[in-house]
Amino acid sequence: MDVRAQVSMVFHLDKCIGCHTCSIACKNIWTDRRGTEYMWFNNVETKPGTGYPTQWENQDKYKGGWEVSGGTLRLKSTSKAKYLPNIFHNPTMPTMDDYYEPWTYRYQDLFNSPPGDDQPIARAVSMVTGEPMEIKAGPNWDDDLGGSPIYASNDVNLSAVTEQQRQQLNALERLVFFYFPRICNHCLNPACVASCPSGALYKRGEDGIVLINQKRCRAWRSCVSACPYKKSYYNWNTGKSEKCLLCYPRLETGQAPACFHSCVGRIRYLGVLLYDADRINEVAKLPQDKLIDGQRDLILDPFDPKVIEGAKKNGMTDEFIQFAQRSPVYKFVKVWKIALPPHLEFRTLPMLFYVPALLPVLGSTENDIYKSNTKPEDIFHKFNEMRVPMEYLANLFAAGDVNKMNYTLRKLMAVRVFKRAQTVGDIPMATALETLAQADTNEKEAEAIYRMTALPTFAQRFVIPPLAREVAIEAYKDPQEHKKEAGFGFTIEPKRGL
Amino acid sequence: MLSILAQAASGWANLDEFLFIAMPYAVIVLFLFATIRRFIGDKFTYSSYSSQFLENKHQFYVAVPWHFGIISLFLGHLIGFLVPRGVLWWNQVPLRLYIIELGALIFAVSALFGLVNAVLRRVNNSRVRIVTSRMDFIIILMLLFQVLSGMYVAVFDRWGTNWFAGVLAPWLWSLFKLNPDISAVRDLPLSVKLHIVGAFLIFAVFPFTRLVHVLVVPITYLWRLPQQVIWNRKGRTPSQQQ
Ligand code: HEM
Ligand code: SF4
Ligand code: SF4
Numbered sequence: 001m002d003v004r005a006q007v008s009m010v011f012h013l014d015k016c017i018g019c020h021t022c023s024i025a026c027k028n029i030w031t032d033r034r035g036t037e038y039m040w041f042n043n044v045e046t047k048p049g050t051g052y053p054t055q056w057e058n059q060d061k062y063k064g065g066w067e068v069s070g071g072t073l074r075l076k077s078t079s080k081a082k083y084l085p086n087i088f089h090n091p092t093m094p095t096m097d098d099y100y101e102p103w104t105y106r107y108q109d110l111f112n113s114p115p116g117d118d119q120p121i122a123r124a125v126s127m128v129t130g131e132p133m134e135i136k137a138g139p140n141w142d143d144d145l146g147g148s149p150i151y152a153s154n155d156v157n158l159s160a161v162t163e164q165q166r167q168q169l170n171a172l173e174r175l176v177f178f179y180f181p182r183i184c185n186h187c188l189n190p191a192c193v194a195s196c197p198s199g200a201l202y203k204r205g206e207d208g209i210v211l212i213n214q215k216r217c218r219a220w221r222s223c224v225s226a227c228p229y230k231k232s233y234y235n236w237n238t239g240k241s242e243k244c245l246l247c248y249p250r251l252e253t254g255q256a257p258a259c260f261h262s263c264v265g266r267i268r269y270l271g272v273l274l275y276d277a278d279r280i281n282e283v284a285k286l287p288q289d290k291l292i293d294g295q296r297d298l299i300l301d302p303f304d305p306k307v308i309e310g311a312k313k314n315g316m317t318d319e320f321i322q323f324a325q326r327s328p329v330y331k332f333v334k335v336w337k338i339a340l341p342p343h344l345e346f347r348t349l350p351m352l353f354y355v356p357a358l359l360p361v362l363g364s365t366e367n368d369i370y371k372s373n374t375k376p377e378d379i380f381h382k383f384n385e386m387r388v389p390m391e392y393l394a395n396l397f398a399a400g401d402v403n404k405m406n407y408t409l410r411k412l413m414a415v416r417v418f419k420r421a422q423t424v425g426d427i428p429m430a431t432a433l434e435t436l437a438q439a440d441t442n443e444k445e446a447e448a449i450y451r452m453t454a455l456p457t458f459a460q461r462f463v464i465p466p467l468a469r470e471v472a473i474e475a476y477k478d479p480q481e482h483k484k485e486a487g488f489g490f491t492i493e494p495k496r497g498l
Numbered sequence: 499m500l501s502i503l504a505q506a507a508s509g510w511a512n513l514d515e516f517l518f519i520a521m522p523y524a525v526i527v528l529f530l531f532a533t534i535r536r537f538i539g540d541k542f543t544y545s546s547y548s549s550q551f552l553e554n555k556h557q558f559y560v561a562v563p564w565h566f567g568i569i570s571l572f573l574g575h576l577i578g579f580l581v582p583r584g585v586l587w588w589n590q591v592p593l594r595l596y597i598i599e600l601g602a603l604i605f606a607v608s609a610l611f612g613l614v615n616a617v618l619r620r621v622n623n624s625r626v627r628i629v630t631s632r633m634d635f636i637i638i639l640m641l642l643f644q645v646l647s648g649m650y651v652a653v654f655d656r657w658g659t660n661w662f663a664g665v666l667a668p669w670l671w672s673l674f675k676l677n678p679d680i681s682a683v684r685d686l687p688l689s690v691k692l693h694i695v696g697a698f699l700i701f702a703v704f705p706f707t708r709l710v711h712v713l714v715v716p717i718t719y720l721w722r723l724p725q726q727v728i729w730n731r732k733g734r735t736p737s738q739q740q
Pocket of ligand 3: 025026027030041042183184243244245246247257258259260
């Protein structure tokens with residue numbers, strides 16, 4: 001057992017209001033430079049929808065992630081035989097047109113136009129070429145479904161959804177969608193790292209953050225193709241790839257990452273998970289229907305004395321382990337089992353988990369009269385008629401396993417029924433308790449889920465472990481000395497060369 | 499070397515000495531100094547500056563034929579330099595000579611096709627134009643000259659593979675042994691001399707262009723483990739490093 005720590009995340013989708021504050025917070029800090037305008041380390045997608053870059057989940061097209069062939073795990077996009085030809089022309093790399101061409105407006109024209117009969121306008125100009133352009137796409141073109149089912153029907157997760165369900169979805173589609181905020185998953189088996197010919201990408205040992213060494217990246221672009229979540233981006237200006245850094249300079253000083261900190265819906269949770277690094281490969285190779293349980297198994301119990309011993313052996317302090325024990329992510333993922341990883345079938349073992357959005361049919365109309373269904377049999381029965389089909393959600397978050405999704409949604413619904421009985425009282429408590437039991441939970445757990453979902457404080461949402469980089473440095477160098485030498489990294493301005 | 503430079507400057511009669519003794523040495527010194535300085539001082543700029551992201555379709559007809567051609571030609575020149583006798587031996591049989599001469603010509607056509615497309619793409623595509631620097635144009639035109647002069651030599655001054663091994667390789671070796679002997683090079687036709695001078699000029703501007711990407715070709719990928727973990731904490735065993 002090789003006990004390692006991973007700073008992990010949970011996004012609670014029922015709480016996401018789709019405001020994009022997170023995206024803006026991140027952009028203002030990290031991607032407002034030339035060459036990065038099109039990058040959104042954090043983006044918020046509307047689901048069903050095709051996302052950003054368009055159809056990123058379609059691995060027949062982009063060949064991201066891993067596949068198991070002949071008992072070994074292989075990257076879909078590259079190999080020791082293919083990587084060199086891929087360098088010259090990468091056949092599965094998305095281009096700017098798959099994202100969008102960033103633009104701005106010639107605002108000065110509004111002030112500088114000569115007087116005339118017409119209103120002056122600010123023309124859209126490309127942020128790449130500076131030339132006037134017609135805007136045809138953006139990073140959120142189908143936000144809130146963009147008023148049309150055209151995009152949504154191209155969502156690859158609809159593959160498992162029957163034609164009839166699709167039609168229902170289309171009939172109702174103007175009524176139902178949910179938001180899907182995405183950042184880099186800081187995977188345990190990152191495809192981006194494994195694909196880089198230069199070895200520029202790496203995972204940090206202490207906290208599992210996946211980074212790109214800007215001085216070793218040579219624009220071979222393998223990571224862009226290999227990441228199935230398309231969370232590594234190519235900076236066309238500097239000739240370097242860039243990605244979410246989980247705001248490590250903030251984490252190292254005890255602050256939550258910018259997108260977490262700014263989140264209006266407070267949907268985001270961050271904490272440490274301990275896992276067994278010896279078993280990563282074995283778990284990533286499991287058959288698809290065993291993946292969800294496999295990944296949960298990989299995550300270790302931070303209260304288990306053997307795990308604690310292993311953690312200490314790998315240099316974790318008592319204090320650090322206490323943070324792992326208090327991690328909200330551990331509760332969501334492992335104890336309550338209501339947070340699921342996105343597209344685990346890509347086999348990168350993502351460490352960002354989602355509490356799926358509940359989109360049940362809680363009412364029905366009979367003879368034009370609305371009737372609400374609050375009886376548990378009704379609610380659970382109606383699960384099969386959810387506005388977004390269960391198969392769809394399962395494709396997205398449960399590697400296609402409908403039972404896993406069913407379990408999660410039942411529990412989330414049971415917590416609601418229980419709280420409804422408690423606070424409003426229009427459901428008998430006996431019914432609520434029965435609902436809890438049916439959903440494999442109890443009063444105590446339901447109360448805990450409710451508190452962590454509805455009332456968590458800042459400190460409960462973000463249990464940021466002491467990363468203590470300065471202590472690590474102290475072991476081999478005077479920190480003051482180190483600060484002088486290393487600073488934040490660059491002594492020469494990082495700009496495009498000749 | 500200073501004395502050689504002074505000699506070279508003493509008149510046109512010594513132009514050959516300047517071009518084939520002084521310049522090669524000056525270029526080698528410049529090349530080493532400037533590439534190493536750039537690597538140490540400004541490693542960030544070591545990149546191939548791929549523009550595939552901005553334009554995907556035409557890029558295929560630039561990068562693939564160009565690199566297929568130029569890498570093969572480069573290896574061909576390297577073999578001629580390293581084992582000239584082997585090349586001469588191989589060329590004893592006319593059919594074998596024709597095979598490598600024709601092969602070289604095919605690689606050259608491929609490289610030329612890629613380069614011409616590179617120029618067209620960089621002129622015509624507005625996005626790619628934005629990421630084209632002055633040095634990009636200079637080096638592409640120099641490479642174009644180099645490929646064209648090479649093709650001229652191959653077609654009109656036969657057989658290149660033979661006299662490269664017989665004449666140029668000994669001269670290059672004499673340079674490396676710090677005992678330059680240009681007697682044979684003096685009598686080469688102008689086209690060959692231009693090709694040689696062009697090559698050294700390319701090496702001279704190499705450190706100041708995107709060509710530095712050739713020095714950082716990632717061969718270690720062939721044997722490295724898929725995952726890389728880096729620790730800030732010291733004192734970890736190698737197995738834990740991974
Ligand atoms: C195995 C060795 C090499 C590798 C892996 C390599 C890789 C690359 C890559 C990735 C690009 C960017 C292509 C793009 O726009 O997407 C590039 C461009 C270029 N390379 Fe190489 N290269 C190699 C050898 C060479 C050699 C030997 C030369 C010439 C001496 C060369 C000259 C160029 C030039 C001139 C360009 C710019 C092409 C353009 O205008 O777009 N490369 N190379
Ligand atoms: S989400 Fe993509 S970029 Fe992030 S670690 Fe996983 S494979 Fe790498
Ligand atoms: S963690 Fe930081 S870098 Fe990553 S998406 Fe959020 S704000 Fe951006």
